Amino acid sequence: MRSHKQVALIFLIIFLIIISSFVAFNYFTSKTVSSDSSIIGVKVSPSVYFQLKSLSQQGYNITNTTLLEAVYPTYYTESLDYGGKPVIIFVGAEWCPFCGAEMWAFLIALDRFGNISGLKYMLSSSTDVYPNTPTFTLVNVSYSSKYLSLLAYEYQNRDHQPLQPVPQNIYELWQELGHGSIPFIYVAGLYYQVGSTVSPSLLSGKNWSYAFSQLLNLSSPLAKQVYSTANILTAEFCIADNNQPYNVCGITEIQMLEHQLISKVTGNSEMTTQIKGVLQNTPFNYGSEYNILPTTESRAIRQIFIVTIWKPIY
Numbered sequence: 211m212r213s214h215k216q217v218a219l220i221f222l223i224i225f226l227i228i229i230s231s232f233v234a235f236n237y238f239t240s241k242t243v244s245s246d247s248s249i250i251g252v253k254v255s256p257s258v259y260f261q262l263k264s265l266s267q268q269g270y271n272i273t274n275t276t277l278l279e280a281v282y283p284t285y286y287t288e289s290l291d292y293g294g295k296p297v298i299i300f301v302g303a304e305w306c307p308f309c310g311a312e313m314w315a316f317l318i319a320l321d322r323f324g325n326i327s328g329l330k331y332m333l334s335s336s337t338d339v340y341p342n343t344p345t346f347t348l349v350n351v352s353y354s355s356k357y358l359s360l361l362a363y364e365y366q367n368r369d370h371q372p373l374q375p376v377p378q379n380i381y382e383l384w385q386e387l388g389h390g391s392i393p394f395i396y397v398a399g400l401y402y403q404v405g406s407t408v409s410p411s412l413l414s415g416k417n418w419s420y421a422f423s424q425l426l427n428l429s430s431p432l433a434k435q436v437y438s439t440a441n442i443l444t445a446e447f448c449i450a451d452n453n454q455p456y457n458v459c460g461i462t463e464i465q466m467l468e469h470q471l472i473s474k475v476t477g478n479s480e481m482t483t484q485i486k487g488v489l490q491n492t493p494f495n496y497g498s499e500y501n502i503l504p505t506t507e508s509r510a511i512r513q514i515f516i517v518t519i520w521k522p523i524y
Contacts, residue, residue, distance in 0.1 A: 247342075249331045250368070254346070258418075259329065265425050266321035269437030270461050272428065275470060277407045277438055281446065283475040284387070284399060292359040296398035296450035300348060301376060301384050303366040305335035307410035309393040310345030314421065315408055315439035316395065317346065322444055322458045323451075324355025331418065335368055340410035344418045349374060357451040358398075365392075395443070398450035401471065407442075408435045445471055 254262070290297045300316065302309035310332065320326060328351040334343040353360035361380065367373040376384065388394040388404040396402045412432045413421060424432040445467035448459035458464065 247333060250333055251330050251347070254329050254331060259326075261422055262317060262329075263321050263325070265422075266318045266440075269318075269425075269428060269433065270441060270463050272434055272437035273441055273463055273467065274434070274438035275467075277442055278467070278470055278474070280405065280407050281401050281403050281442060281471065281474070282387075283401055283471075285475065290399040292361060295355070295357060295359045296447075297359045297361055298398065298447065298450075299380060299383070299394075299396040300360070300362040301380070301388070301394040302348070302362075302364055302392045303370075304332050304347050304349075304364050304368045304373065305338060305366060305370050306392050307334040307338060307340035307343040307414065308406035310334045310343040311340075311408040311410040311413055312393050312395075312406040312439065313345045313348075314425070315436045315443060316393075318436065318440040319443035319447060320353065320355075320358075320360065323357045323447055323455070324353055327352045327354070332368065334410070334414075335370070340414035342415055343410045343413045344416055344421055345413075357454050358447060397443075397446040400450055401446045407439045408432075442467055442471075 290299075298320070302313075317326065317329075330347050330349065332345050332347040334340065334345065336342050347364055348362035349364050351360075351362060353362075363374045363376045363380070365372070365374055365376050383396065384390065384394050387396070387402050391404045393406060394402070394404055412424075412435065421432065424430040425436060427433055428437070441463060444458065445464050448454075448464060449468055449471060453459035453468075459468075
């Protein structure tokens with residue numbers, strides 16, 4: 211049986227380990243995730259990405275259902291698939307502070323379903339509203355997931371100059387639904403949202419270390435907005451991929467958000483039957499009103515036609 215001195219020593223060692231880890235983390239982030247504009251466009255290190263990935267594993271209990279008003283159902287009977295998986299489409303710009311703020315929630319949601327590589331540091335424009343919002347750019351990123359695919363376009367750089375051309379099919383969709391506004395997020399032909407539900411005022415002029423520290427504090431205003439938005443996106447992704455993986459989509463708060471999202475389309479919240487048919491290599495096209503020009507990506511996108519039977523809940 212251990213003596214009181216031994217027990218006290220064990221607790222002291224544990225306490226020192228926790229304090230050392232906290233100090234090391236703050237030292238690391240202050241040195242490598244600073245507000246220095248020289249790291250703009252620099253790839254995040256594996257250690258920093260690990261911190262971002264860790265953020266995705268928390269905050270599920272933070273919800274703000276009023277933000278569901280910013281999510282619009284497409285009312286189309288088609289779901290989009292790219293590379294054999296439901297496709298998430300993002301259109302934004304590096305100069306855009308609203309895109310920058312929303313990016314934190316978007317990345318947390320994506321990280322719950324896969325891994326992002328090639329992520330780079332970015333600050334929003336220094337001359338626009340909410341200048342120098344710390345964020346990340348999706349230019350040339352890769353997304354590895356068993357459940358979802360990602361098509362991301364930063365159409366202008368930090369100086370408002372052309373950066374990534376948006377394929378004609380996606381451009382038409384962005385203009386039709388988003389009226390050219392950014393950020394534009396489109397979830398597998400089922401839901402879309404335009405603009406940010408995370409306020410860039412909470413980040414403007416700060417640095418990445420500040421953002422990480424605020425997101426680790428789940429009671430902070432930034433954490434409440436980012437996780438509320440990330441959880442709504444997570445619920446949309448779960449609807450798109452038939453609730454996979456279960457350790458994400460089976461969480462009670464995510465299930466509740468799913469039911470409310472489904473209700474936006476049907477007036478009830480229970481889906482009983484879903485029948486899918488696939489057309490191979492079909493250009494992304496919602497009807498004759500679109501004059502879609504074939505591109506490499508549009509030829510690879512598949513349309514999945516969904517016939518859904520809904521059971522009312524009384």
